[in-house]
Amino acid sequence: MDIQKIGVIGAGQMGNGIAHVMALAGYDVLLNDISQQALDDALSTVRGNMARQAGRGKIGEDEMEAALARISTTLTLADIGKTDLVIEAATERETIKQAIFEDLQPHLLPHTILTSNTSSISITRLASRTDRPERFMGFHFMNPVPVMQLVELIRGIATDEETFSSCKAVVDKLGKTAASAEDFPAFIVNRILMPMINEAVYTLYEGVGNVQSIDQSMKLGANHPMGPLELADFIGLDTCLAIMNVLHDGLADTKYRPCPLLTKYVEAGWLGRKTQRGFYDYRGEMPVPTR
Numbered sequence: 001m002d003i004q005k006i007g008v009i010g011a012g013q014m015g016n017g018i019a020h021v022m023a024l025a026g027y028d029v030l031l032n033d034i035s036q037q038a039l040d041d042a043l044s045t046v047r048g049n050m051a052r053q054a055g056r057g058k059i060g061e062d063e064m065e066a067a068l069a070r071i072s073t074t075l076t077l078a079d080i081g082k083t084d085l086v087i088e089a090a091t092e093r094e095t096i097k098q099a100i101f102e103d104l105q106p107h108l109l110p111h112t113i114l115t116s117n118t119s120s121i122s123i124t125r126l127a128s129r130t131d132r133p134e135r136f137m138g139f140h141f142m143n144p145v146p147v148m149q150l151v152e153l154i155r156g157i158a159t160d161e162e163t164f165s166s167c168k169a170v171v172d173k174l175g176k177t178a179a180s181a182e183d184f185p186a187f188i189v190n191r192i193l194m195p196m197i198n199e200a201v202y203t204l205y206e207g208v209g210n211v212q213s214i215d216q217s218m219k220l221g222a223n224h225p226m227g228p229l230e231l232a233d234f235i236g237l238d239t240c241l242a243i244m245n246v247l248h249d250g251l252a253d254t255k256y257r258p259c260p261l262l263t264k265y266v267e268a269g270w271l272g273r274k275t276q277r278g279f280y281d282y283r284g285e286m287p288v289p290t291r
């Protein structure tokens with residue numbers, strides 16, 4: 001299927017990144033949100049990020065202006081129905097995502113493919129609430145979207161081969177690499193990454209190391225570019241906890257139990273960089289470990 005126009009629902013940190021890479025690859029992008037402020041912020045973020053790429057010589061000024069001209073915005077969800085491929089990147093809450101797909105359904109073209117950028121919610125369950133489970137799949141970008149090379153493509157139980165190959169062709173056109181994953185809790189990347197982060201929090205909780213020694217050990221001893229606690233702060237500790245809960249509930253294995261210390265940080269509202277405090281305190285010039 002020839003995909004030309006892409007609808008992106010949710011203009012937060014992932015939605016603006018998805019609009020950015022799609023427009024640069026030559027797709028027309030229609031970006032939707034419930035908040036005009038979010039749409040305005042997304043456009044200025046995309047402009048700023050593209051200007052940085054242009055400043056480094058990664059893209060030309062003309063290319064940047066042409067890409068920006070391919071992005072339009074709407075507060076009306078129905079407008080998204082007239083696109084070839086929808087990528088839903090709204091807040092990670094199943095009731096919100098289900099309501100979006102239900103409201104969108106009457107406005108869809110017969111050929112429109114529906115996808116979700118969810119980090120953890122069952123693709124099969126989301127698809128089952130639509131009229132086209134065979135044309136529904138997971139399209140999971142990594143953060144930050146313009147930088148990260150991988151996209152996980154997740155087949156629900158009903159996803160057909162044409163839908164998969166159409167989405168794979170889009171990933172190829174972006175110059176990114178697709179990893180195919182089956183629809184089990186947290187897919188591939190987060191299934192492996194989150195238990196490692198959770199174990200790092202246990203290592204801290206049990207006093208085996210402190211924040212600095214744990215991060216330094218994994219950077220220098222395992223060649224990780226970021227320490228696990230620093231990475232958790234970047235992702236958001238609430239997101240890390242939500243994914244551990246999905247793994248624990250979905251796979252019913254105690255090895256996925258979230259560390260009580262992770263829960264305590266979330267209860268404190270210390271969610272990482274976005275709230276300026278997590279395993280590090282970001283309020284000063286340099287991040288300072290909080291334990």
Ligand SMILES: NC(=O)c1ccc[n+]([C@@H]2O[C@H](COP(=O)([O-])OP(=O)(O)OC[C@H]3O[C@@H](n4cnc5c(N)ncnc54)[C@H](O)[C@@H]3O)[C@@H](O)[C@H]2O)c1
Pocket residue numbers: 009010011012013014015032033034035038089090091092093096100117118119120140141142143235
């Ligand atoms: N943050 C990450 O590292 C990351 C990585 C991969 C995937 N994801 C997934 O991407 C999705 C979005 O995450 P994010 O980090 O961009 O969140 P975010 O909070 O930055 O953005 C969410 C946006 O969705 C909008 N929204 C909420 N309800 C809506 C509705 N009914 N219709 C349209 N827009 C609506 C909000 O106004 C907000 O602008 C989630 O499913 C998340 O799990 C996040």
